[in-house]
Amino acid sequence: MHKERLLTPGPTMVPEDVLLEMARPVFHHRTPRFRKILATVTEGLQYVFQTQADCFVLTSSGTGGMEAAVVNLLSPRDKALVVRGGKFGTRFGEICEAFGIKPVYIDVEWGEVINPALVKQTLKEHPDIAAVFTTLCETSTGVATNIKAVAKIVCATPACLVVDGISGIGAMELRMDEWGVDVLVSGSQKALMVPPGLAFVAISDKAWQRIEAKKHRAYYFDLKKARSSLTRSDTPFTPAHILIVGLAKSLERIRGEGIENVWQRHAQYADAVRKAVAALGLKLFAKRPANALTAVLAPDGIDAGDIIAAMEKLGVTVAGGQEHLKGRILRIAHLGYLDKLDIIGCISALELALQEVGARVKFGAGVQAAEEVFAQPLDASSEE
């Protein structure tokens, strides 16, 4: 017998009260009952994003939110700057290209982090860039982008800053209004602890100016239409309202804990996992590690996939590497509905798995390092 424990960067585990809320009989969505829930959820998302900007709930996976950002903000032949340091930065570039937008790429080696000065220089070389696309947490590499620094640079230009916060939001600090992020995208199945199926997009006044100035092209993802519906706490099309009911519950949990405490808790989980893998003699892949997940290099001569399979036998699911990193890294996600014992359990499973695949391992070394982190009081300075 074993229990299933998901330590993957989406989907994540869903709290019992959220699951129960979604298990109630289905009701109709064009009702005061649903409008009230949508209004509450909109406010809850604004709190999580730290913004007063319009926040939309779209019925799609997170990528739909990325596409909504691109098609609403830009027109064919517009110029965009895309930071490409992993699978998800690459995806923004692919979406731009699919809609005839010509990206200027800043290519960052996977595992490395963008130097914000490079964004500044590129914007100077191409003053006609309309939008900058980047990722809060590049989930494929475990790298955290310094969004605050990038935002400071983009704010001083006419360009809009679009941030993919799908895996980062709700796990890592981001203050949309204070930092000056123009479009923030997130999704339901990561730190927000809801099953897959919802994307969230927030739009600043600066971004609205661009959206309003352009001839409209989107249909399903038309945010002007969504804005007009939202004034009535409504959506243009049938929303995945049962997921939104679950989201209301999970946002209530986040509000109850306090967003700063949620960020701090994730910082502590990240610290515990990083120290645990170091104690096991393993190396981190990311140069600037995110607090949402930790990418770990497999020991020399060992396929990360074998470690993951051995952990899976204990009921602990972690993710492998994508593309050329397949077999080379494992990605331990520590976001969403997890407690300290889930983290310790995962490290213990990692130790047992390393032994099983024939790696050298000192039982308890990783667990001890994690416990030492958890024995310390939460420290605000460890916040990412």
Ligand SMILES: *Cc1c(COP(=O)(O)O)cnc(C)c1O
């Ligand atoms: C998970 C993820 C996505 C993709 O979201 P889907 O819900 O699979 O469409 C995009 N960007 C980042 C950074 C992610 O972690």
